[in-house]
Amino acid sequence: MTGPDLREEKSFLYPPGGILIWIIVLVELLTFGIALIVFRVNFHQHYDVFLSSQNMLSKNVGLFNTIILITSGYFMATAMINIKRAKQKNAVRWLLFTILTGVLFLIVKTWEYSIKITEGHGFGFDSFFDFYWMLTLFHFIHVLVGLLILTVLLYKLQKGHYHSGNYLDVESGGVFWHMCDLIWILLFPVLYLLH
């Protein structure tokens, strides 16, 4: 990763977290975007099947998870602000909260998955559930990877490796984490709510 000297140029090529992470964000959004469009097209082609299957999803669980992830995103941003203001201890605490809320999301999601499986609505049940599993599992993996990144960042932050003069890695980790939020915010209404 590039050092802070380049970032201070405020160049278009060095947005927060560096340009490389934004390329990843762009490609991710494109992928999920295409998938969601294909999903909507299929929804209209097989309206009745999709509608009845969509009604089997629990909107409350989905909403709860949305709130958890948005909260987690807020914690991440707060941690970032604290690093920039050289409040190291606060930063560590907020980053820890970020990770804990992320884990909570995975727990709730896993619980939701187990209900779906016991109900028999697994992968291959119908086209709607194929999309549901594919999209949410991809997102699940992204959250898992995000948590892994945040854990490494937390460890190095505690060791004093990152501080108000060196935080580009934390910033790019944060961008990845916000991307996980954003994708979920797209998935939730399209999968759970829109008819």
Place this chain on the structure above:
Amino acid sequence: MKYKSQKVAYMFFALSIVLLLLQIVYGFIMGFAHAGFDGLHDFIPFNTATATHKNLLVVWLLSGFMGAAYYIIPEESQRELVSVPLAKLQFWSLAAVGVTAVIGFHFNWWEGRKFLEIPRPLDYLVVVNVLLFLGIILVTLFKGKEKTTTAMVLAMGLFFAALLYLPGMVWFDNQSVDSFFRWWVVHLWVEGVWELIMGGILAFLLIKLTGVDRELIEKWLYVIVGLTFLSGILGTGHHYYYIGAPKYWLMVGGIFSALEPLAFLGMALFALAMYRKGEKNHPNKIALYWTLGSAIVSFAGAGLLGIAHTIPSVNIWTHGTLITAMHGHLAFWGAYAMIVIAIITYAMPLMTGRKLYDRPAAHYAFWLSNIGMIGMTTAFAAAGVAQVYLERKVGMSFMDAQKAIEVHFWILIGAATLFTIGIIYYAVNFFQHGLPTDEALVKE
């Protein structure tokens, strides 16, 4: 050339060129058969010719990759190869297995699985051979002074390519299941780990030829190669349409295949950007032509012509027709043939001390082969579209449709002749370099 042991690369490069010429011969046999002149049918029937044509391609590309590794790894890790005799043994055994396989095809000794025709006993020999190769490369790399990103990515690509040979050696009773895992080898090679190998060679060449900072090239290139690689893994889905695999592959294959051209576009734009940034004073211009050409033609062949038929609603019509041949020819030529030729073109003057890159022959080779290949691709496209229409829309039988599109194969043969003249120029220029010599060693 900085290390004596780099000379061993020459043997692999020479084998590549010879097998490429032989591959072209089998291409012509099939071209003429399609055009209605199948005089060799009793000796080399179409199925033998097609298997030989494709397997020769794989073997000469692998030989080129191995040569590239024997040239690049000592230079990047700053030490001699651990054992030149073992590398030579590996070369001769590779050549022996390759020749045995090709001769065997003419006596119906094969497995009959498309692209993986090599019979099982030879499979085991291939495994031993590749293990020996990997051993030499990896030990050299880890004993070396430096472990550069370029060398690591190249070595990783070669390692995973070896690993992914194994799914093709498992026995399945079910045709669909067999096909499913067959693509793990074929697809995950060409749209996965081979791209790491291509990326490693491309990075090495760009660093040497443009003079742009190593750090910059390595950082950017691997983001792009990484994207290509990731979209390629789930892009395997486009081989799972309508072969008995579950329906969700239509969705997965369609979506991830749509991303693949973007990654290739990134690679082409990146190579051009590095060229513009570079000093442009390296004398071996023609090596740079092949390098940039590889990045651009792979975008056209693998990227654009790939997406032309990987969308499920298109592929339902074009699956298994000459449209695939259209894509296959330009994709393999751009992505892999050109990068192997690029590294050979770069390395030969340095290994032999003979600077033959300014000769007209070197330029004829580049332009004629590329124009010829684009002509061939166009002929395949025209034939493919006509085939799809006649056979699948009008409902003609396979052979009647083939009869109706015979004329396109004369165009194909014409373009292929141009291509072949280019390759002959290249081969002549290659062998005029002579053998590598220690006199070409450069001390830093």
